[in-house]
Amino acid sequence: MSDMNALAAETPAPPSPAGRKSRSLAADAWHDLRRSKIFWAALVIIVVVLLMAIWPSLFTSADPHDCVLSRRHRGASGGAIFGYDYQGCDVYAKTVYGARYSILVGVCSVLLAGVIGLTVGLAAGYFGGWLDALLSRFVDVMLGVPFLLGAIVLGKRLAAEPGNSNGVLAVTLTLGILGWTTGARVMRSSVIEAKNQDYVAAARMVGAGPARLIFRHVLPNAMAPFTVVLTILLGINIASEATLSFLGVGLKGDAVSWGISISEATGYVRVAPGPLIWPSVFLAATVLAFIMLGDAVRDAFDPKLR
Amino acid sequence: MSDASDLVLETRNLVKHFPITQGVVFKSKVGAVRAVDGVDLQLRRGETLGIVGESGCGKSTLAKLLVSLEKPTSGEVIVRGENMARLSGQSLRRARRNIQMVLQDPYTSLNPRMTVGDIIGEPFAVHPDAVPRAGRARAVQELLDLVGLNPDHVNRYPHQFSGGQRQRIGIARALALRPEIIVCDEPVSALDVSIQGQVINLLESLQHELGLSYIFIAHDLSVVRHISDRVAVMYLGKIVESGYHLAIYEQPTHPYTQALLSAVPVPDPRLRGRRDLIELEGDVPSPADPPSGCRFRTRCWKAQPYCADHEPLLQIRQRSPHPSACHYAEIRDVIRY
Structure with a gap:
């Protein structure tokens, strides 16, 4: 360890070795991330899914709404590599087209829940x-509201707002408003832990104001558990969107999403598992990718793990 | 030497009571922990005042009061003629520059997510007028050099340093604003014995170089003996004996000081077992409900009924040439090594 040299107080400091440039925390993190296989794997999955959400026609030429009952539960054939579902729709096309609303609702509702949870x-x-x-009592009250009941009441109310044709905004708001409580509790406890650390006292002693204490000392050291909660919430919210759509307070009309596909297919698992399995695989892979990305980024920003 | 103009820090009847409350929403006060209960200290320029006492006697609370991390319940902390306890906002921020603290645990006192350069440079960021922006990187490197660390290590993180090095970082941070007074709250108790000496020596050489005054808090009597000019012994939130360090170490008059000194390990094996060993019985009473009269009487072998009714003041007594808070203070030669 070259650190030991520094203990010899009397010897003049040796010149810094050439090539060791000073780097910011972000540059250090990027340096680490570039070498992380998990980071690249997660990134590839997320990029593919995002492309699917933005340009589904890149992945399939089939129309997800082109359903013919005579093809009901037929196996894979031609372009329909995942077979057909109970209405005779192309499962692959539906899965590709389902990415858009699933990702949109999932990510936006988590962002909303994250902002509320972090602040509170x-x-x-x-x-x-x-x-x-x-x-804290308000969080308790929010947690006391049964999720489905709250979602139905809130979803119905929001869906009635003008300018809400396909129900995406209503579902996103509903999931965001009902989903922040766990994050807030986790955040509160890690903030309490962080603010009682000695280094916060040291900064206070120097005369640092609340903004510096919060954003330089408390928040960076309290974020880790919170980010884990958020990545888990992403999976939960994508699945919950299906529940809400199934109950009629979610996506409307002929919108397709993984959640809707999964909930529709559950009734026919024993006849044709394909229509259930494929959207589930995409959902699981997406959630896993976000969790892995969250993990990799969090570790890269933690100097202790470097 | 004892000129009043030399005083850099003075406390007058400093008191800190932590309320004990019941209930969550409607809190009611059911008592108070008397962590610091009427402490008078004087610190002169260039001097080291050692404060000793066992765990829970209020040493750390006293340190926090001195650097305004806690607001005193009553009493004054006077630095440069200003009562820190009354200040707030900008004026408190400015006053903080005169008195800084080195914290006890070097493993928790440095933010793990900041580089050493950011940690030591933080005082400059908080006080932009201390050092012009362009000179800050240079100032940080000078501080690192001053405490015996490699100035090129500014971009390293605390976990890349050993305990002793981390404590040097803590000292550099405390020195950044060029304070006159540094409160050292057990600065070496978390370090290996071999490293303790290095850090103590660093503190001493910095004192000579920069003309610092130290309040040195410790429970290790031999460390305090080494560094202090004067020593104050604390018990249950009060100072029970104070004086120049030879007076305290060679001629202690308060029974508690005598008991503390007799517990110091003797390095010479031949003297072991030959000296006067005082074993105190029982634990320190709860500071929420301290004994009446003399607080030490519950564990004192000299205690008389008189002690329960009359609180002994910290003053020079017939048989005590330096201030001692015992009615029956007298010199007892406990230790000689």
Whole structure:
């Protein structure tokens, strides 16, 4: 360890070895990420799924709405490599076209839940006192609302708003508004843990204000558990969108999504498992990719693991 | 030497009570932990005042009060004629520059996600007028050099350093704003014995170089003996004896000091077992409910009924040439090595 040299206080410091440039935390993180196989695997999956969401016609020329009942539950043939579902629709085409709404609803609702959860958890944990009591009890109340009941009431109300034709906005808002509580609780506890650390006291002693304390010291050291909760929430929300669509408060009309495909296919598992398995595989791979990406990024930004 | 103009830090009847509350929403106060209960200290320029006492006697709370990490319940902390306890906002921020602290645990006192350069440079970021922006990187490297670390290590993270090196980083951070006073809250107790000496020597040489005044808090009497000019012994939130370090170490008059000193390990095996060993019985009473009169009486072999009713003041007594808070203070030669 070259660190040991530094202990010899009297010897003048040796000149820095050439080539060791000073790097920021972000540059260090990128340096690490580039070598991470998990990061690249996750990135490839996410890019493919995003392409699917943006230009589904790149992946299939078939129309997901071209359904012929006579093809019901038929096996793979020609372009329909995943076979046909109970209505005789091309499962592959439906899966490709389903990416758009699943990703859109999943990512946006998680972002919304993340912003609310971060703000509430940070405020409750950092400021404590009556604000903490108020916010924590509010979280308790939110957690007490049964998810389906809350989603139906909220979803119906939001869906009635004008300018909401396909129901994407309503579902996203519903999932975001009902999904932030766990994140807020996790955030609150890790903020409380971080703010009592000695280095926060040291910064306070120097005279650092609340903004510096929060954004330089508390938040960076409290984010890790929160990001894990969010990546898990992404999978949950993509699946919940299906539940809501099934109940009639989700996506409307002839919208296709993985969730809808999965919930439709569950009734016919024993007859034809394909229509259930393929969207599920895509869903699982996407969620896994986001979790892996979250993990890789979090580790890369943690100097202790470098 | 004891000129009043030399005073850099003074506390007057400093008190900190932590309320014990019941209930979550409607809190009611059911008592108070008297962590620091009326402490008067004076610190002169270039001097080291050692504060010793066992765990839970209020040493660390006292340190936090001195650097305004806690607001005192009552009393004053006077730095450069200003009562820090009354200040807030900008004026407190400015006053903080005169008094900084080295924290106890070098493993938790450095933000793991900041580079050493950012950690030591943080005081400059908080006080932009301390060093012009262009000179900050240079100033940080000078500080690293001053505490005996390689100035090229500014981009390393704390976990890449050993405990002793981390404590040097903590010292560099405390020095950044060029304070007159540094409060050292057990700065070496978390370090290996071999490293403790290096850090103590560094603190001493910095004191000579920069003319610093130290408040040196420790439970290790031999460390305090080495570095201190004057020593104050604390028990249950109060100072029980204070004086120049020879007076305390050679001629202790308070029974608690005598017991503390008798517990110091003796390096010479021939003297082992030959000296006066005082074993105290029982634990430190709860600071939420301290004994009446003299707080030490529950564990004191000299205690009389008089001690329960009359609180002994910290003053020079007939048989104690330096201030001692015991009615029956007298010199007892506990230790000689």
